[in-house]
Amino acid sequence: MTQPMNQKPEKDEAFLQDCLYFTTNRLSRAITRMADEAFATTGLAPAYGYLIRLVIGSPGITQKELSEKLSITPSTLTRFVDKLETKHLVERKVHGKTVMVYPTEKGIELGPTLRQASKRLKQNYEEILGKELSDQLTEYLTSSSKQLEK
Known part of the structure; x- marks a missing residue:
């Protein structure tokens, strides 16, 4: 395929650094x-x-609330909960049309390990980026996501 005569081929890749789509995906892969x-x-x-x-923090949280808080589709959340149920970490209880999710004893026991993993992740990226930049970046990404989702 040939380029139109009035259009230069893009040899400079600076457009990648100026593209929110590319840079957020790059950040996402790294994190x-x-x-x-x-x-x-x-x-x-x-x-x-x-x-x-x-679920540990809000026993009986609905699947709808979970999908909203995690910003995932209800069908993806259902697959996640299915997998965690097979591992005996959570259980579902149906109340009418509402599906509520509860932690099992095994899930509750895993809580401290999960909090430690989250803490370790935060320490790792703060060590690289610095606490101030990490906090700012998190705040910017949160507010930007909310705006783009409108």
Whole structure:
């Protein structure tokens, strides 16, 4: 395929550094690697760990609330809860049309390990970025996400 005569080929890759899509995905891959390492001791992926922490903190939380808090679709949350139920870490109870999620004893026992993994992750990225930048970046990303989701 040939370039139109009035258009130069893009040899300069600066557009990648100026693109929010590219830079957030790059950041996401880097922080995901760090999170996977920090949570390796739990035997769970970070997303499952955060889900259990929410359930421990709010026993009986609805699946709808969990999907909203974790910013994942209800169908993805259902798959997550299914997996955690098979590991006997959470259990569901249906009340009418509402599905509520509770931690099991085994899930509660895992709580301190999950909190430690979260703490280790935060310490790791704060060591690299510094506490101030880490806090600012988290705040900017949170507010930006909320605006873009509107």
